[in-house]
Amino acid sequence: MQPVYVAADNITSPLGATTAQNYAAVSQGRSGLQPLQLPCMETELPAGIILPEQLAAYTAGLTVQGLTKFEQLVIASINEALGQTSIRLSQPRTLLLLSTTKGNIDWLEQHAGQVPDAAALRGMQLYDTAATIGAYFQASSPPLVVSNACISGLLAILTAKRLMASGQYDQVVIAGADILTQFVVSGFSSFHALSSQVCRPFDVARNGLNLGEAAATLVLTNNPALQSPVSNIRIGGGGVSNDANHISGPSRTGAELALALQKAIDNTELSPKEIAFISAHGTATPYNDEMEAKAFGLAGIAHAPVFSLKGYYGHTLGAAGLLESIVSMHALLHNCLLATPGFETLGVSQPLDISNQSRYQPGMQHFIKTTSGFGGCNAAMVFSKF
Template sequence: MGQLSNKSVFIIADNVCSPLGRTTAENFDKLKNGISGVQQHHRADLSNAPIAASLFNGNEVLIPGADTYTKFEQLLVASIAEALSQIKVQVDDPKTGLIISSTKGNISLLGTEENNEELQKRISLNTSAQLVARLFGFVSQPVIISNACISGVMAIVTGMRMIQSGEYNQVVVTGADVISKFVVSGFQSFQALSAERCKPFDKNRAGLNLGEGAATIILSGDEKYNGNIRVTGGGISNDANHISGPSRTGQELADAITKALSNAGVKSTDIDLISAHGTATPYNDEMEAKAITLAGIQHTPVNGLKAFYGHTLGAAGLIETVLAKQCMVQNTLLPTLGFEETGTAPLNITSAISDAEIKHCVKTASGFGGCNGALVLSK
């Protein structure tokens, strides 16, 4: 990529596809009514013990007649198709990009299929990306972002930079993850899962819930979308600290936030909403609270949506950014479900739905390997 310009990057269409609904509007309506997708599940194919998670029904048809596509790919296709139905985008233009974000992709096939050369190719994220690109008729080479739990946020920041580089006019950014025994056992080995619905930033938080879902954001540099919400800044950093434990100071996530604010040309006092990563694990929430404080935005209303969706891994940053954008459009602060008493460095956690003018929003994310991401949305 060449020199980045200050070109405006607009969100021109979006979708959230989750157990709560197949469109952004359906999902936002459920959130406003305090309805969570996280339920207790007794699924031997996922875990020997019951788990609290947000899952699609096992027999749910995401794309009729799409037997050749895995559940992960069907989620991507369903989300992209719904977003594209909202606006005319020339996908066969070389200046239309496609970014796919996921942490696990088709990894669950390792548990159900014979491990051979064909399977190795099938579980490659590149295979899924090419399938999806061909289905819709994209001609540009798909970009894959798989950087733990910041993948979704990083994908949006990458899409913004692709447009600002002048190499692309519009970019379709999509992401999805499905939950398998492989994923569940990994988080169980860390003792990171809560047996009940998670409580981000709460004193009695006991760990995270997992979730399935997909989301799509279509970005454009065309000034005819001047009235739309913009992606104005982004920052990525790494703790260089520990493979699974977050920074104890929060300085590195704070650096990503500060970088995103500078990139967006806004001050800390301009931010009206923080859509936090908020996994509800003891260490992540404390680190994030410290980072928000170090970045000077600790008085800004903060919400965490993982008690509604669980942690949707590579889709989380996308789902939560779409809903943050919807908060801005509707001038609404969503509650942090289950939050009662602060259990971290002091933050202004939203505990009830309320009206508020939201001109600028920060979305944060952190993940294994010490990665951190932040982006700014602006009216």
């Protein structure tokens, strides 16, 4: 199978408008979480919020009139990533792949009580949103949307690799994003899943997640000459599974995520002991963290250090798998095991190597990223230093 390389990447978040800014903040232990209160909330909760002045700075110089906040964020992220490479969406055999769970869902609160007309409905449909973004960049091919709960970002990378392996495309520009809205916050609140404090993944005192908003872009190519000089990463194998357990609660055994992990490792032709670290989904909810810990043991990778990035960004939904993969790629390149903010005492039934301090670990070659989502979906993917 022809290798797939990283040509460029971007993260646009509360921590900055470039991957370099984001990685510097995370490696220094700085969080983008700040107090958020919406009309649907009784109290302030920590969240990763992109402020209006940040959005204005991120889109400076772009022609973004008439576009929504979601579309502006995605365009800003794609534009910055494409500025690092000669690849353009207007080139033949180049695909735009959009990863999101909700897209322009904020229309609902901006027009509360109104019945959406045909134009509004088109604006809320994910494919039409992707087409709007593609038109901005004069994309040569119709876009593709991946929307599968919180595994969307990682599933988009796996989908892109498969499309390239099949010979349909030479380059894929993957953009993932979601924004914070009353709709999203009230939904998680109804599950009693939100924490009033900065989340504490895998800790005995964890009591829920934080939400966040961000956009991230990953440009993939099958041409080694176009590989990024600063992101020397090859995309490995992936795996997907489903718990078939509950609409919102994960598996109690971890066997299904373990299957996705084993597929990803096998498809990369590695042994479990070659995994240097695990970039976990790590939502800090009681059931997710326990399920992941069990899955790591079942997949034979519990020896590998584990970290979660949710304390830096919150849970960014459709962007999470993509954003967290990019941060983890740069951690691999820097031989850095990142800290999990808020972690103090292990609170899962399986032994895991987790630290609240970043540390240098030379010689790392491969890591694996996990994500899980509502409906019982799971995805895992290996990334390798090349």
